[in-house]
Amino acid sequence: MSSLTAHSNPNIAIAREYYGFVVYLASFVVFAIYLVWAILPDSALKAVGITYYPTRHWALVIPIWILGLIPFTILMFIGTVLWRTSPLDSLYTITDEYASPMQREDQIKFVAKDTSVPDLQDVPLAMVNRCMFEEPIRRPAFGNADKSS
Numbered sequence: 751m752s753s754l755t756a757h758s759n760p761n762i763a764i765a766r767e768y769y770g771f772v773v774y775l776a777s778f779v780v781f782a783i784y785l786v787w788a789i790l791p792d793s794a795l796k797a798v799g800i801t802y803y804p805t806r807h808w809a810l811v812i813p814i815w816i817l818g819l820i821p822f823t824i825l826m827f828i829g830t831v832l833w834r835t836s837p838l839d840s841l842y843t844i845t846d847e848y849a850s851p852m853q854r855e856d857q858i859k860f861v862a863k864d865t866s867v868p869d870l871q872d873v874p875l876a877m878v879n880r881c882m883f884e885e886p887i888r889r890p891a892f893g894n895a896d897k898s899s
Contacts, residue, residue: 784809844875852877 788809795840829880836842845851852871 845872 757831788806795801852870852873
């Protein structure tokens, strides 16, 4: 049995749109309830019949905690990436066992045909350095040669 995706079955895409809209509306309802709880005095809530609710202390603590969680998450992500990155003098920064290095004939095909898309392969570090840091050959434009006569 093949798995269905949103591209193959339009009913799945429509269902996702409905679910997204329901979550969108629910977020406004939850935010409105939060504002009512945080702003209205205890007497107004008791008059409506709401007697069991958290203390107002949490009306400030939860948003501040969420605002503190955002930079913490970003810094942890950056720290994890830096921790998992190999040092610059490691051979793992150049290649690994899953590498599919570009062979010499593939380089020639890639350079020769401007309209073709080559197979997905790893570009050798020497070729990258040559393309990025080597001075291009400067040829005078046709008809613009120095005429010192």
